[in-house]
Amino acid sequence: MVVVRRRNVKVFTFAFLLITVTSFLLNYTHQVTTTTWDLRHLIVQFSEQVQKLFKYPRRPCSCRTCISELGHSLWFDQRFNSTMQPFLTSQNALIPEESYKWWLKLQGEKTPKNINATLKELFGIIPGVGDPLQERGTYTCRRCAVVGNSGNLRQSQYGQDIDSHDFVLRMNRAPTAGYESDVGSKTTHHFVYPESYKELAENVSMILIPFKTLDLRWVVTALTTGTINFTYVPVPRKIKVKKEKILVYNPAFMKYVYENWLQHHGRYPSTGLLSLMLALHLCDEVNVYGFGADSKGHWHHYWENNASAGAFRKTGVHDGDFEFNVTLTLASIEKINFFKGR
Numbered sequence: 001m002v003v004v005r006r007r008n009v010k011v012f013t014f015a016f017l018l019i020t021v022t023s024f025l026l027n028y029t030h031q032v033t034t035t036t037w038d039l040r041h042l043i044v045q046f047s048e049q050v051q052k053l054f055k056y057p058r059r060p061c062s063c064r065t066c067i068s069e070l071g072h073s074l075w076f077d078q079r080f081n082s083t084m085q086p087f088l089t090s091q092n093a094l095i096p097e098e099s100y101k102w103w104l105k106l107q108g109e110k111t112p113k114n115i116n117a118t119l120k121e122l123f124g125i126i127p128g129v130g131d132p133l134q135e136r137g138t139y140t141c142r143r144c145a146v147v148g149n150s151g152n153l154r155q156s157q158y159g160q161d162i163d164s165h166d167f168v169l170r171m172n173r174a175p176t177a178g179y180e181s182d183v184g185s186k187t188t189h190h191f192v193y194p195e196s197y198k199e200l201a202e203n204v205s206m207i208l209i210p211f212k213t214l215d216l217r218w219v220v221t222a223l224t225t226g227t228i229n230f231t232y233v234p235v236p237r238k239i240k241v242k243k244e245k246i247l248v249y250n251p252a253f254m255k256y257v258y259e260n261w262l263q264h265h266g267r268y269p270s271t272g273l274l275s276l277m278l279a280l281h282l283c284d285e286v287n288v289y290g291f292g293a294d295s296k297g298h299w300h301h302y303w304e305n306n307a308s309a310g311a312f313r314k315t316g317v318h319d320g321d322f323e324f325n326v327t328l329t330l331a332s333i334e335k336i337n338f339f340k341g342r
C-alpha cells in the first residue's frame with residue numbers, strides 16, 4: 001500500500017514538474033499553442049524548447065520564430081549577415097571604400113561631389129535617427145508587411161491583413177487611396193529615390209534609397225533651395241516631408257544585398273528586394289505582398305491597366321526572375337510569408 005502510494009507520488013511529481021517546466025519554456029518563447037494532454041506531443045514540444053533554450057540563451061524576439069535566429073537553413077545562414085547596418089545615420093555616416101567604389105558605378109555619375117562633405121551637409125539638415133524601425137526593443141515581436149507594386153494585388157482583398165502589421169513598408173509610386181481593400185491604407189515607411197518620389201502623408205517615414213551622390217544632394221536641396229530638378233529625368237524641386245521623418249538607406253547594405261543575396265545578378269537590386277532585405281534585418285516577422293506576376297503572368301503595377309507593362313523584368317537593370325526566386329526560397333524556408341495575390 002505504502003509502496004503504491006510512493007509510486008503515485010513519484011508519478012505525480014514527475015508529471016507536475018514536466019508540465020511546469022514545459023509551460024515555463026512555452027511561456028519563455030511566447031509560443032501560442034492549443035492546450036493538449038497528448039503526452040508524446042508534450043514531450044516533443046518540451047525537447048524542442050529545451051533545444052532552443054540551449055541554442056539561444058537569449059532569444060532575439062518574442063514571436064514564434066525570429067528571422068535572425070540561425071541554424072534552420074544553411075542557405076540562409078550563408079547569406080544573412082546581422083552586422084550589416086541598413087541605415088546611414090549621423091553617427092554612422094561612413095561608407096567603406098570598397099562599397100563606395102561599387103556604389104559610384106551604379107549610375108555612372110560623371111563628376112560626383114565629395115561623398116563625406118555631401119553626407120556631412122545632409123546630416124546637418126536631417127537628424128537621421130529616432131525612427132522606431134531603427135530601435136530594437138528587447139523581447140518584442142515586430143511584425144512587418146512589405147508591399148511591392150505588383151498587379152497581383154488587384155482583387156486580393158489583403159487590405160485588412162496588411163494594415164494589421166506594426167510596420168507597413170511601401171515603395172515608389174504606390175498609391176493606397178482607391179485601393180484600400182486590396183492594399184490597405186496604413187503606411188509607416190515608404191521607400192523612394194528622387195525619380196520615384198511621391199508625396200507622403202505626414203506621419204509616414206521616407207526611406208531614401210540613394211543610387212548616386214546627386215540623390216543625397218537632392219534631399220538637401222529639396223528641403224531647402226529647390227535647385228535640383230533633374231537627374232536622368234525631371235525630379236521634384238521640393239518635398240514636404242519633415243526632416244525628422246527622413247531615413248537614408250546605406251549603400252554598403254545595398255552592396256551586401258547585391259553580393260550575398262543576388263550573387264551579382266542584374267546591375268543592382270530593385271527597390272522591392274532592397275526593401276525586403278531591410279525588413280529581414282529589422283523585423284522579427286516579415287509578410288510579403290505584391291511581388292511577382294499575377295495569375296496570368298503579367299508584371300504590371302496594381303494601379304495601372306496596361307497588362308503588358310513589365311518594366312521590372314524588361315529594362316535589364318534588375319534580374320527580376322532571380323530576385324523572385326530569392327523571395328520564394330525565403331518563403332520555402334519559412335523566413336518570410338509570401339502572399340501571392342491573384
Ligand SMILES: CC(=O)N[C@H]1[C@H]([C@H](O)[C@H](O)CO)O[C@](OP(=O)(O)OC[C@H]2O[C@@H](n3ccc(N)nc3=O)[C@H](O)[C@@H]2O)(C(=O)O)C[C@@H]1O
Pocket residue numbers: 147148149150151171172173195196269270271272273290291292293298299300301311312313315318
Ligand atoms: C520603367 C522603370 O524603370 N520601372 C521601374 C520602377 C520605376 O522606376 C518606379 O516605379 C518609378 O516610376 O521601379 C521599380 O519598382 P516598382 O515601383 O515597379 O515596383 C516596386 C517593387 O515591386 C516588385 N514588383 C513590382 C511589379 C511587379 N509586377 N512585380 C514585382 O515583384 C519589385 O520588387 C519592384 O522593385 C524599382 O525601383 O525597383 C522597378 C521598375 O523596373
Ligand SMILES: CC(=O)N[C@@H]1[C@@H](O[C@@H]2O[C@H](CO)[C@H](O)[C@H](O)[C@H]2O)[C@@H](O)[C@@H](CO)O[C@H]1O
Pocket residue numbers: 106107193195211232269270271315316317
Ligand atoms: C528604364 C531604365 O533602364 N532606367 C535606367 C535607370 O534605372 C532605374 O533606376 C532607378 C533608380 O534610379 C531604379 O533602380 C529603377 O528600378 C531602374 O529602372 C537608371 O539606371 C538610370 C541611370 O542613369 O539609367 C536609366 O536608363
